[in-house]
Structure formats: structure tokens, C-alpha cells
């Protein structure tokens with residue numbers, strides 16, 4: 258579907274109905290869809306921006322409101338209605354003068370810095386991490402000095418990323434920022450929005466220049482195939498549109514090389530590191546399917562005619578790599594909900610809250626993809642926009658391996674289920690401590706220390722009460738890191754697992770947007 262004013266107008270009207278009912282989240286979604294469908298240089302665009310400014314005004318987000326009033330004016334907002342906008346603008350400016358609210362505008366990204374000196378080559382990883390390779394674990398990451406709970410050991414950007422279709426109107430297609438849904442639509446397609454003109458330019462210099470004309474159809478493909486295609490586009494842009502140069506480069510670098518072996522961190526080297534990630538060779542996709550897809554876009558059609566076999570091989574490998582390596586990118590839902598609480602007094606039977614981040618997209622990360630799995634991991638990932646921040650969850654001794662969790666944790670899944678799923682998707686039989694010693698799930702775990710159990714209960718109660726505030730959440734999180742550092746010998750136990758969950762919740766709280774839509 259291309260831009261179409263009639264459809265845009267009807268979406269805006271749907272938005273107005275939600276707005277009148279004060280359902281601002283739904284209204285904003287409809288206005289953003291309306292913006293995506295509005296034709297360039299039409300007043301439909303201006304009207305949608307103006308309506309969005311009304312939501313921001315009601316939510317007292319005056320800077321967003323002013324920005325949208327400006328966008329409306331720049332986009333043919335009808336002169337006839339200008340009085341309404343001008344009045345809103347004036348009210349906004351006055352309100353801003355009187356607005357004494359504390360602005361919790363700490364950039365989430367600034368909350369996290371590497372805890373130790375950086376690796377000289379891989380500057381986003383601490384220097385004490387090394388890659389090892391053996392017959393049991395394949396390639397894996399170990400530390401040559403002991404690490405403590407809370408240490409930030411890597412902050413990695415994705416090589417390639419993709420926003421899920423259902424979040425296109427809520428998250429910037431370039432940087433994954435939500436910006437309170439204050440996004441601008443792509444000028445040409447209806448399936449991409451950006452938080453700034455700068456992000457739009459960056460996307461259009463790479464994958465979006467090829468994808469834009471075919472976004473509507475490619476967004477219906479499976480996520481792995483979409484990621485494979487996008488990787489091809491990202492890499493094509495790196496090779497200045499030359500499929501010939503890309504093929505030559507791959508042929509000239511046949512050796513397996515990881516992010517630890519590549520010479521620099523330039524985009525070509527990063528691609529080599531992605532291309533040499535472990536692949537699931539049981540996954541097969543017919544060349545005819547790829548050929549059919551290649552006919553959708555003019556660029557793909559053109560290069561398929563000269564390099565069909567190479568492109569089929571490229572996409573095939575990327576799909577095989579995707580299934581065992583690519584990460585979901587988690588983000589906060591913008592609709593109010595947050596932590597909802599279970600009955601605290603049921604501890605040790607239950608955690609006191611549930612964490613509610615949602616998977617907003619997928620990304621490929623050459624370093625984090627070298628981490629192996631454990632059902633009782635010692636590191637955890639959190640996302641700041643599209644970046645993975647890798648943080649130590651349990652003390653790690655010098656020489657020990659760093660273990661991530663692939664979504665199968667011993668506290669909430671039986672050993673049999675975990676092992677079955679891991680074998681099916683990742684082709685290995687897990688032999689982590691939790692599997693080896695058949696640790697029980699949370700509800701059947703022992704209590705190791707009554708004093709700590711009381712602490713855990715208190716923490717849960719506080720978690721329930723705490724107003725979301727980044728600074729407070731961060732300081733609580735640090736307190737809990739200390740408790741885990743001092744008491745980790747009691748792991749696994751109800752109280753330690755509970756404290757670790759609360760620790761993760763406080764960490765997420767420190768990232769949660771300070772405002773959400775009702």
C-alpha cells in the first residue's frame with residue numbers, strides 16, 4: 258500500500274474517537290498510522306501533526322506539543338484553522354514558563370559505562386574478556402580476572418537490526434528510540450518512522466534506500482528471512498552498491514574470523530564477524546523462493562540477474578546464522594501497565610512483580626553471539642534502545658566462562674523441557690550446573706538464610722511501592738548487587754533468586770520511560 262490521503266483521513270478520524278475517550282495511546286497509534294499514509298505536501302499531513310500536538314498538550318508534554326505544532330504549520334495545516342493551533346502554542350509557551358516539574362531526563366544510555374578499561378581493538382568490551390574454543394563449548398568467552406555483580410562488561414550496537422512490523426509506528430526504524438511516539442514518517446513508504454531527520458538520513462543511506470519501495474511486502478516475511486534480506490542491503494551499502502565487490506571480498510576472506518580476530522572495527526570487518534557466526538545447517542530454503550523474493554525489488558532483481566547463485570548462498574547462510582544467533586531487542590511498552598504485582602505474602606511461592614518489556618525487533622551482535630547458554634546464567638542483558646548492555650549477575654571467578662541465558666531459565670522451567678527446547682533450537686545438550694545437579698524450579702527451592710529471606714521480602718514490598726524514578730531505582734539496584742556479591746554462596750536459594758529478580762527489575766525500572774500513555 259502506498260501513501261493514500263483517503264485512508265490517512267479515515268485513520269485520523271479513528272484517532273479522534275480515541276482522543277475524545279482520552280485513550281491517548283490508541284489515539285497516538287492511529288495518528289501515527291495516519292501520518293505514515295498521508296501524501297507528501299498535503300494538508301492531511303499537517304492535520305495529523307496538529308492532532309498529535311493535542312495529545313501532547315493534554316499530557317503536559319509541552320516541548321513535544323510545540324514541535325508538533327511546528328510540523329503542522331510546515332506541512333500545509335489549513336490557514337482557516339490556524340487560530341486553534343496558535344492558541345495552543347501560546348498556552349504551551351506559558352505553561353512551559355510555569356512548569357516546575359522535575360525533569361527526569363537523564364539519558365538512559367549515560368547510566369551505563371564499561372566497568373573496566375576497554376579492549377584495545379573491540380572498544381565496546383572490557384579488556385579482561387578473552388575468546389576460547391574447545392570441543393565441548395565451541396567458541397566461548399572467559400574472563401582473566403574476577404568480576405563482581407553489577408560490572409558492565411560490554412555495550413554492543415547491532416550490526417543489523419529490524420523493528421517488528423507491529424512497532425513501526427512506535428519506535429524509530431534507525432535507532433530504536435520511542436521518543437514518546439513523536440516520530441516522523443518516511444517520505445515514501447508507509448512502514449518506517451524516525452525520531453529525527455538525522456535518523457531518516459542514516460537509514461536512507463543504507464538499507465532503507467533499497468527496502469523503501471518494497472517495505473509493505475517484505476514486512477510480511479518471516480523474521481529470519483527479513484533479517485537475512487536486510488543484512489544483504491546493509492552490506493551492499495557498505496560495498497557502495499557493488500555486489501561484485503562484496504562477492505570478491507567474501508572470496509578473499511575465506512578464514513573463519515570472529516570479532517576477536519578481525520583487524521579493526523570497520524563495517525566490513527564486522528560483517529565478516531557476523532558471517533562467520535555458527536550456523537544451523539539443517540535449515541534449508543529453496544533457491545526458487547529466494548528468486549521469487551528477489552523479483553520484488555528493482556535493486557535485487559538487477560543484481561540477481563548477474564549474481565543469482567551468490568545472493569541465494571548469501572541469504573541462505575544468513576538465515577542459518579539467524580536461527581542460533583540473532584537476538585530479540587526488548588523495549589518498554591508505551592501503554593501504561595508497568596510492573597503489576599502478585600501477592601507479596603506468597604513469597605517464597607512467587608515473585609512479587611512481573612517484568613513487562615516487549616520484543617520490539619531483532620538484531621545481530623557479533624560479540625554477544627559468542628556467549629554460550631546456561632540455565633543459571635552469570636551475566637544478563639538489558640537493552641538501551643538497540644544496544645545490548647551486558648552485566649554480571651553473579652560473581653565470576655578468574656578463568657571462568659561467561660554464560661548468557663537463551664530464554665530457558667531453571668527457576669521457571671523443568672530440566673527436561675529446557676533440554677528439549679535447547680536441543681531443538683540450538684543443537685546442544687545443556688550440561689550447566691542447574692542441569693547437572695537438577696536444581697528445582699523456584700517454587701521448590703530451599704531457603705538458605707532466613708535473614709536474607711526477610712530482606713528479599715522487604716525488597717519486594719519496596720519494589721511494589723516505589724514510584725518510578727531512575728535515580729532511586731539505580732541506587733536500590735546497586736544495594737542489591739552488594740547483597741548478591743556477599744551472599745552468592747547461598748545460590749541457588751529462594752531468597753537469592755528473589756533478590757536477583759528484584760535486582761533485574763530495579764535495573765529495568767531505571768530504563769523505563771518516565772511517562773507512558775493511558
Ligand SMILES: C[S@@+](CC[C@H](N)C(=O)[O-])C[C@H]1O[C@@H](n2cnc3c(N)ncnc32)[C@H](O)[C@@H]1O
Pocket residue numbers: 393394395396397534535581582626627628629630631682683684685686687688689
Ligand atoms: C550463539 S552461539 C554461541 C557461540 C558458539 N559456541 C560458537 O562457537 O560460535 C550458540 C551455539 O553455541 C553452542 N552452545 C551454546 N551454549 C552451549 C553450552 N552450554 N554447551 C555447549 N554448546 C553450547 C550451541 O552450538 C549453540 O547453537
